[in-house]
Amino acid sequence: MKRIKYILAFSALFMAGCKSVLDVKPKGNYTTGNYWRNQSDAVDGVTGIYNVLLEEDYTGFNEFVFDNCSDDQVRGGDHDYDAAIEDYSYDASTYSVKVGWRWKYETINRANNVLIYVPKITDIDPAIKNRCLGEAHFFRAFAYWRLLLIYGEAPMVTEDDVVKSNYNKPKVSADQLRAQIETDLLAAADQLPESYGDGDKGRVSKGTAWGLLCKLYMNWEKLDKAIEVGNKVITNANYKLAPRYADNFSVATGNNSEMLLAVQTVDGSGYSDFITYHAPRNWNGWSFFYPTKGLVDEFEAGDPRKNICIMQPGDQVNIGTGIATYNAAASWTGYHYKKFCAWKPSGGLDYSLKTPLMRSADIYLLVAEAKIRLNGPGAGDAEIKAIRQRASATLPAVTNAGMKELMHERRVELCGENERQQDLLRWDKAKLVDIVALNAKPKLAYDGSVVTRGGAPRKFTRPKNYFFPMPQTEIDRSKGTLIQNPNY
Template sequence: MKKIIGLLSIVSFLFSCQESLLDTVPDDRISTEIFWQTEDDAILGANALYPTLDGNRLFSYDGITDLVHTNRLFEDNSIIEAGNADASFSRFLSEWDAAYTAIRRANDFFENIDRVETDNTTLISQLKGEVRTIRAYHYLKLVMLFGDVPLITTSINVDEGKVLTRDPAADIWDYISTELTTAAGELPASYSGNDKGRVSKGAALGLKARGMLYAGRYAEAAAAAKQVMDLGVYSLYNSYEDLFQYEGENCNEIILDRQFAKDVLSNNYYNTLGPWSLVPGSVGSVYVPTKKLVDMYEMNNGLSITDSESGFDPYNPYENRDPRLKQSIFVTGMELPNGKIYNTLPNDPNATDPVGGTLYTTTTGWNIKKYIADSDNSTPGNSGINLILLRYAEVLLTYAEAKIELNEIDNSVYNAINQVRGRVSVNMPEIATNLSQDVLREIVRKERAIELAFEGTRLFDIRRWNIAHEVMPETVYGMTYEENGSLVTIEITGYNRVFDSSRDYLWPIPQKERELNQNLEQNPKW
């Protein structure tokens, strides 16, 4: 019996060992069971949110507006511009998926962060503020693109996902405001060393100012913008042009950006935006400026080019203009990073990028200059320039616009606008004083269009101003040039932009999401 009992004990032990082998933590991935333990784990958990910030998608928002044209007809944006997209269109789904992927990561972070055993409460608070801010960043975009959306603040399983409903946009805005206020209290005003680029107090407050402006909650927007201004951390960088080059990285104007590093974590913005001649065979010219944007840039005396006293010469249209024109846009006659002279004149045998020359050259006669660095010319797909998501100039214009809409017009409003216009490398004249609310409203809107061109804000601006149905269906025009002694303006023929005011102020809930969950009611006319 002793031998039998002993043998049974051995068998029982071996069996229990086999069971424990089946229960071991996988060694080919990081498991939650062993992860959320150290401060490094907490930092890595927060870091997982940063890659969800916008990259190329930022330019695509402007590419569906009146100021920027999606250059090739087969691009997703062009199909949306022409009114030919439906709820099954991949662009709508990818936007939805990207945001909710980020939100799920954030929710998972909050459900596990307090498991980390540490006395460094300051660090944990900071990381919570970072993740909270990035989650709010994505909800801000979701509500602007789709309107009512599911507000998810905890991890959910598949079954729970199938019964979600859309929460009212007002509730999403409430959440964004509360979350960013909380985050601002958790975050430091600035960072140093390797922590530069992390979400700061100014980023939380700046995004709150943006969100409340978009929501039409002007008192909240003005107050949040003023808090950023009062931090004493930010100011306008002297060179507008260098702001979007390597020289401007981590400067005093940047509040939030997507950080990159050549050879380590690079981007292809050079290929996306640059003239075709810089990167033949690697595309280029995906998004190009329109005549409407170029005509907005005033003469350097502060007068509109349509003013008979401005001194504008249609035969030399780029001379004596607001310096931001040539600092933002390649126009004919400028030197390119490869040393050639940019020339888009149709039928000119010496043109580098003639309109109509190839499928990939600009169709309007201009190309975007922001983020095109000379040092990236040899490796155009390996740019390390950081992408600006929020900067101090926007905060100043947000403050001014919010105060104008509240009709609380005082010297601080004029000062905010004039600061932007008076940047050292821009030096545009100050605007006149004692202007009406309507006149100031048009000034600040125009200033946003010029100052923030190609930075992803225009789509949301024309939606919230309720002017998209007026400005979008217009014919797309390009540059005006001299041909046989006459002035000719390029017109993009055979292409019509469509905007249905009863439908297109919101994108559709993606069809694939509604097939999985019929509780997600569709937006009107989609």
């Protein structure tokens, strides 16, 4: 988004000159009391919420570490503490458990400020005011959604708490979090536009709110409601599937109708670490996420998504300055995610590639799942067919599909997009899979050997490992107000 680009470019200049900042005459002193004056302030304030998504310890990297618990990938890189996430030996002091807490509440704080002050602005177009409020409601819901998935229970701070400076609050139950998320998403869906012009591509829309609401209802086991709201996405042309699967992972076409939510980046400004963490170390990346043989073998013969998603030994990869051969030695498993990599013709990673956080394809498959679980095999065939035909018209037709076929389709369509572990947890709670047995199996490298780091069988303990512990630093800071999650 252009405004994000300009604001971040200014931020970069400011940081570059910070040594001499005291030599510059201050241009203004902004507080919540004198900032929220007009439409420009409102739009820039909302842009500040989007900017949090760029953070390395949030959706720039750390949120995706939690999917290392799944059977689809193993950790790479040099963060030894991430091993504790992968093998369920973490505790309340583990770095990856605690580091993202701050940015979720930063998102909530910024959203609350918009919801408090924007309604008081009179020098603003009513449609822009509504949009700003809808964006704030959505992002507050998104932050609580991530807290719900990771911790199960968490403190809830709303506008009234900010006005009263009531920040040291006890956690609320999962159902209370879900109820707040639902309220915010319904408000967002009411206030947000269905679509945007080119200048505002990447902003959240009604479809974004409906999509997250569908995911919430699946987590809540409200399958009828998931179908109802999910259909608002998949029957709306504004959120239609991109013509090609690869369009979702291309610099030129990333902001397409299917991309309900993505981290917006522009090469040269608006940097996110996401691509760096995924790309091979010898090709400008840091090599932190490695797909497993189990995931790669899940793709059917002739499914073009495999070559779009995965780098495997012998593949010829365009790294911008030329064609390079991928070697198994680049990874502990012999694989990398190709779908999250892009290079500039002049060399180096292209940071204009968007980070996908929610796609319409996800919602198609959630609607299919809900229909199958309510009405039996075959009930979700139309949605599964749409996903498969978009991938390739030559893929075998699936008829009378049950949960086995649905699980397969979600695994290959959404691989690496931070959905697999949450799918397994949801299915285990519904007694559709046995997550304990899945974790007791080793993760394999490309040659069939057990991955040397992160591949050993792991012990999943119900219900403890459904959620992570709350950060001990936050419990200590609360001076007894926060109580640790059960089993920790």
